[in-house]
Amino acid sequence: MTGQAFFVLTALADKPRHGYGIVGEVAELSQGRVRLKIGSLYGVLDRLADEGLIEPDREEAHDGRLRRYYRLTQDGRQALAEEAELRAATARVVRARLSQTGPAAAGAAG
């Protein structure tokens, strides 16, 4: 799963959101590090919809234009949970290795 897809799925984890709502949520989740362009966002949404991980939720009229909301499917929720677990496990390994080779470990060796 790409980083963008991970952030998009995470943005939809708590409630359905429309396109620009996802852009804003991803920016907030990533603390401003990931700022999706509309073209990139819909490339990701198209792929996730094809994979059955998200689906349309509803449409709402807003200032004369329709906002389409998307939500996670059950498969999407499961895929996100598995990806989160994988990333957490990877982070634990990285931290463990860094602690072995970091300043404290180097001091002990010397």
Add this chain to the structure above:
Amino acid sequence: MSSNLERRYRRVLRLLPGWYRERWEDDMAAAFLDSWLTGDPAADEYISKLAGPSPAEVASVAWLAARLHLGGPATARRYAWGQAIRRAALALLLVHAVLGLNVLVLATWSRRLFGLPAPPVILATATPGGVWDAVYYVVSFAWIVIFVTLVFGRYRTARVLAALAIVPGLVALLQAEFTRVMPVPFGPWSWWILFNLVLVLAMAAFHPGAPPVARWPWLLALPAGYLVVIAPLLTLRAAGGSAWVPDLAGQCCLLVALACLAHVPRAWSRRAAGSGVWSLTLVLLAAIAGAYRIATLTGLLYDPHLVNVGLAELLIVLAAVALVAPDAARAQTAIPTRPRPRPTAA
């Protein structure tokens, strides 16, 4: 009302392929306008006159367009074939499950369980007398479990069970090769290859990324298939009309032909979204039924009349599938539009 800002953005979106714009353009334009407009009419009018898509925004659309133009038709073809293979595999599994249900019904009826009256002699089944009979019963019931397991999305479990379920048939065939004695309930090589081996291989198309199976229609197809296909055939046999009941290969050909004919109105209507994938599914099923019919013709050579009937069944399925084949070809170049959600007021 379409603003200048929206028109400028939609001009950029023209870079995208038509099928993609049909699915996403309105959504993208709305999201883009959301990123600019404030809700204050005066400010929005000013923004609308002067603003436009940034170079980064144009680049992201151009990059997406390049990716879709290069990979788009392949994506459409892959999607259509993936869905068609999954549906054909489900249809083959349904055949196994309906046949398994029939074994279950006849076994229950023959033992007069639940106070049932005695069945007609021609439909009565004997109590399993040997290992092969018992194995045949277990495998028949297992197909029902495999079908339901797959429909409920337990793909890996279904694949493992199916791989195990086809082993007894293979062992029986290999034993027959050496001893020249084929255990009675098991079919010939063509059945095992087309309806067992091919099916298990096709089940690899079910993966977590695949669109989920439409659960209820497929589950309902099991009792419906029994009532619509098996029950009338049993009634015909019980009434002494066994000579009119086609053999299994003939039944497969005729069922696929009927399904093709039922699908023709959708296949010929260009407005019916997603019809092409069903057409492609029917082409695959016709290929399997036709191959099975051809392979089993050699077993009918003792009676020229039966050979003629078999050839007629083959021609019927070929003629029927020709009606949906053009739609199946179209499915490989156009991705069906995703159904739109129901609009609600803000």
